[in-house]
Amino acid sequence: MTSLVIALLLGSLSALVMFPAAQHLRSLQGGERAQATLHTAGSCMAGHCSVEFEADGRTVVADLPVGSGGGKESVGADMAVRYRADDPQVVARQEDVGGGGAALLAWGSGGVALVFLALSVLFATSLARQRRN
Structure with missing residues (x-):
């Protein structure tokens, strides 16, 4: 459950804050x-x-x-x-x-969010298998 919350928070940071910030920076080129x-x-x-x-x-x-x-x-x-x-x-x-640190942070936090999402899915499937047995 904690991994899912972390994934959602990092994904939200990336999608709602850092990607728009990078686009805003690029708009001033x-x-x-x-x-x-x-x-x-x-x-x-x-x-x-x-x-x-x-x-x-x-x-x-x-x-x-x-x-x-x-x-x-x-x-x-x-x-x-x-x-x-x-x-x-x-x-x-x-x-x-050029987008700078905002773009880098957006991709980084998005990638880490995907890792935590994958961990959540793996943990949930493992838990479901244990309950079935």
Whole structure:
């Protein structure tokens, strides 16, 4: 039963959080490019970082999305970002617009979910055979 719960949680993480995050990052590949500085450091993969940059002559502070890298950078670190021209609050690090860590984590957690699902099926069939005998 525990294996099934773990499989469902990891599968949900992969399908509902990480795959959409990777798609969002990829959607910014054609965005406007700007030089930014890390404004708030934290767990960037969880979406707890923000950057400061110039867009259309004004200073913008925007949160990096879930799945971003750069969590080991310290506040003030320079980095290139891509942002939507019509909404500069939608931004991602240049290095992440290919899907980056979000895509890797999505595939990894999906694979581990399948392993736990297989373990659940094996355990259930083993239990059913024991009860039949």
